Amino acid sequence: MVTNKKMNPVLKGRKAVLLAFTPAFLTASAAAYVPMEAGLVMPVFAVLITMVIGVLLILRQQAGSPAAPLVLSPGRGAGQGPAGLLRDLAKAADVPESAVQAVPTLRGRPALTLVAGSVINPEKFPEPSLLPCIRRLSADETSRIRLVTQAFEADRIELHLQPIVSLPQRKIRFYEVLARLRLADGTLLAPVEFLPILECSGRASDFDRRILIRAMAVARHLMARGSEAIVGVNLSAHSIVEPGFLWSLAGLLDSSPEILGRIVLELPQHSWRHVDADLKGALATLRERGVPFSLDRAADLRFDPKTLADLGIRFMKLPAGLLIKAAEQADGRYAGPELDVRDFASALRRQGIRLIAERVDQDEMVPTLEDLGIPVAQGFAFAAPRPVKPEIAGEQDLPRPFGLEDAPTRLRRTG
Structure with a gap:
C-alpha cells in the first residue's frame, strides 16, 4: 500500500494486478459455464462486479487505519x-x-x-x-542479643512491684509486677530493652509463664500478711496470639485456687481489639474461673464500656497524659466521637470497670486527675518500683559469675 500525490492510498504490486484483471477473469469464467442464449451473462457479471467493488472498499478501509508501529529513533x-x-x-x-x-x-x-x-x-x-531492611547486625547488637539470651537461659529474672494507689487518699490498692533482667555484668534491663529480643527468638510465652509463677508466689505472700491487694501481670502480645498459651494459663492458675481473683492478667489494647474465636474461648474459660482482666498499653481513648465489660475487663489503664490532654479540650474529647473524658470514670464504673491513670510521673498531674474523677492512679509521683526479695517470689539462688557481688547495679527509670 502506497500513497499518490493526493495522499490517497493505492494498491501496488501483485495485489493491484490481481484486482485489475479480476473482472475479466470472472467474465470469461461465467461465459464458459453460462449459456449465451440464456441471457444470464450480464446479471452474473453485475453481481461479480459488485462483489469486487465491496472487497476493494474493505481493503481500502483497512489500509486507511493501519496499526501504528513502534518506531525508535x-x-x-x-x-x-x-x-x-x-x-x-x-x-x-x-x-x-x-x-x-x-x-x-x-x-x-x-x-x-x-x-x-x-x-x-x-x-x-x-x-x-x-520494605524490610536487610542489614547485618552491628557488633554491639550481636553482643546485646547474646547477653540477653544468656541471662534468660540462666533465669536471672527479677521482679519489681509498683504500687497503684487510690485518689485522693493515696492508699495502696494494687501492685503491678514489673520484670527486670540482670545481665552477667550486673546491668539491670527493663522490658523495653530485652523483651523484643525474646519475642524475636520465640521465647516470649516462656518468659510470661515464669513471671506469672513468680507473681502467684507474691500474691500468696500478700494473702499471708492479711493484705487485700491484688497483683497485675502484663502479658506480651506475642504470647497472647500463640496457640494454646492462654489455655495453659488456666491450668497454671488452677494449681493455686486460693489466689484466684488475686491475679489480674493485663492485655494490651491492640489484643483486645483483635479478639478471634479461639482467644474469646480462652478468655471465657479464665473468666469463669474468676480471673479478672485489665486493658493495658492504650494508644488512644476510643473504647466502648459495654463491649469491654462483656469481654471480662474489670480494670482499664489509660495514660495520664492522654487524659489531661483531652481535658484541656473544650468538649473534653481527645480525637473523634468518643466520650467526654469527664465521663470516663462514671461510664466505666457503671459497667463494673475501674479506671486507672498510669504514668503519673509529675505531682502537677494529680490535681487534674482528681478533678476528672479518676479513682486510681499509678506512677513515679506516688512510688517507684521496688524489687521483690527472691525468697518471696519463690526464686531459687542461682550461681552467679565471679565478682558479680561487687558489680554496680544500673537501674533504668521505667514505670
Whole structure:
C-alpha cells in the first residue's frame, strides 16, 4: 500500500494486478459455464462486479487505519542509553513519562518488550520505606542479643512491684509486677530493652509463664500478711496470639485456687481489639474461673464500656497524659466521637470497670486527675518500683559469675 500525490492510498504490486484483471477473469469464467442464449451473462457479471467493488472498499478501509508501529529513533536512543530507550518506548505507547522515570537504570542490553496500549502502574510497586531492611547486625547488637539470651537461659529474672494507689487518699490498692533482667555484668534491663529480643527468638510465652509463677508466689505472700491487694501481670502480645498459651494459663492458675481473683492478667489494647474465636474461648474459660482482666498499653481513648465489660475487663489503664490532654479540650474529647473524658470514670464504673491513670510521673498531674474523677492512679509521683526479695517470689539462688557481688547495679527509670 502506497500513497499518490493526493495522499490517497493505492494498491501496488501483485495485489493491484490481481484486482485489475479480476473482472475479466470472472467474465470469461461465467461465459464458459453460462449459456449465451440464456441471457444470464450480464446479471452474473453485475453481481461479480459488485462483489469486487465491496472487497476493494474493505481493503481500502483497512489500509486507511493501519496499526501504528513502534518506531525508535536510533540516534536518540543510543545517545541516552537505556533510560532514553525506555522513554521513547513509553511515548510510543502513550505511557506517562513520570512512570518511566520511576524505573531504575538498567545495566547491559536486556531484551525489552513493550505491548502497545499497556500502561505501567506505579501504584503496584510498594513504598520503599515499607520494605524490610536487610542489614547485618552491628557488633554491639550481636553482643546485646547474646547477653540477653544468656541471662534468660540462666533465669536471672527479677521482679519489681509498683504500687497503684487510690485518689485522693493515696492508699495502696494494687501492685503491678514489673520484670527486670540482670545481665552477667550486673546491668539491670527493663522490658523495653530485652523483651523484643525474646519475642524475636520465640521465647516470649516462656518468659510470661515464669513471671506469672513468680507473681502467684507474691500474691500468696500478700494473702499471708492479711493484705487485700491484688497483683497485675502484663502479658506480651506475642504470647497472647500463640496457640494454646492462654489455655495453659488456666491450668497454671488452677494449681493455686486460693489466689484466684488475686491475679489480674493485663492485655494490651491492640489484643483486645483483635479478639478471634479461639482467644474469646480462652478468655471465657479464665473468666469463669474468676480471673479478672485489665486493658493495658492504650494508644488512644476510643473504647466502648459495654463491649469491654462483656469481654471480662474489670480494670482499664489509660495514660495520664492522654487524659489531661483531652481535658484541656473544650468538649473534653481527645480525637473523634468518643466520650467526654469527664465521663470516663462514671461510664466505666457503671459497667463494673475501674479506671486507672498510669504514668503519673509529675505531682502537677494529680490535681487534674482528681478533678476528672479518676479513682486510681499509678506512677513515679506516688512510688517507684521496688524489687521483690527472691525468697518471696519463690526464686531459687542461682550461681552467679565471679565478682558479680561487687558489680554496680544500673537501674533504668521505667514505670
